């Protein structure tokens with residue numbers, strides 16, 4: 001006798017299996033620069049990656065936390081203008097810096113902390129919500145924390161998975177379905193963004209979708 005969680009876990013594993021079969025392996029965030037990834041996680045909020053990437057270019061690749069710390073708010077805001085909500089995002093970047101400074105801007109010191117402790121700290125930083133915290137944990141710090149976003153919610157529910165309403169319960173379900181791995185969790189988030197952008201957007205392209213034969217197409 002299978003309980004409901006086991007059924008949903010199985011369906012989740014099936015979804016990611018068919019996506020993996022189609023897309024193959026790719027490195028979703030191919031940079032080793034942890035600080036840049038952290039800033040990118042904030043800059044990409046409410047916009048696309050192209051605009052966030054342009055803001056990172058304007059800041060200057062290789063910019064240090066110390067340089068952001070001493071930069072005037074207005075200058076910082078102007079440099080990240082392309083990412084939208086730039087005044088708010090400048091405040092958020094300064095808040096991120098304040099948190100990072102506790103670790104002397106040393107990512108290795110951050111990595112010495114436990115995932116639960118870091119997640120709690122990040123969630124207390126202004127402008128860092130659950131999705132941004134999990135992106136930072138997984139990609140920048142290397143602590144696997146499954147990232148839930150609008151793509152994941154949409155694809156999973158259309159596929160036929162009973163998607164828990166709350167972020168934490170959905171994350172818990174995914175973490176029960178898949179062993180903790182920063183590479184895998186990073187890849188799975190990439191698969192959601194890729195598939196959601198190409199096929200499973202608000203107006204889904206089911207006729208062209210490579211996983212259509214497996215999908216219940218529960219489209220509202």
Ligand code: SF4
Nearest residue numbers: 200204206209212215
């Ligand atoms: S078949 Fe349609 S609803 Fe299902 S994943 Fe593909 S695009 Fe989305």
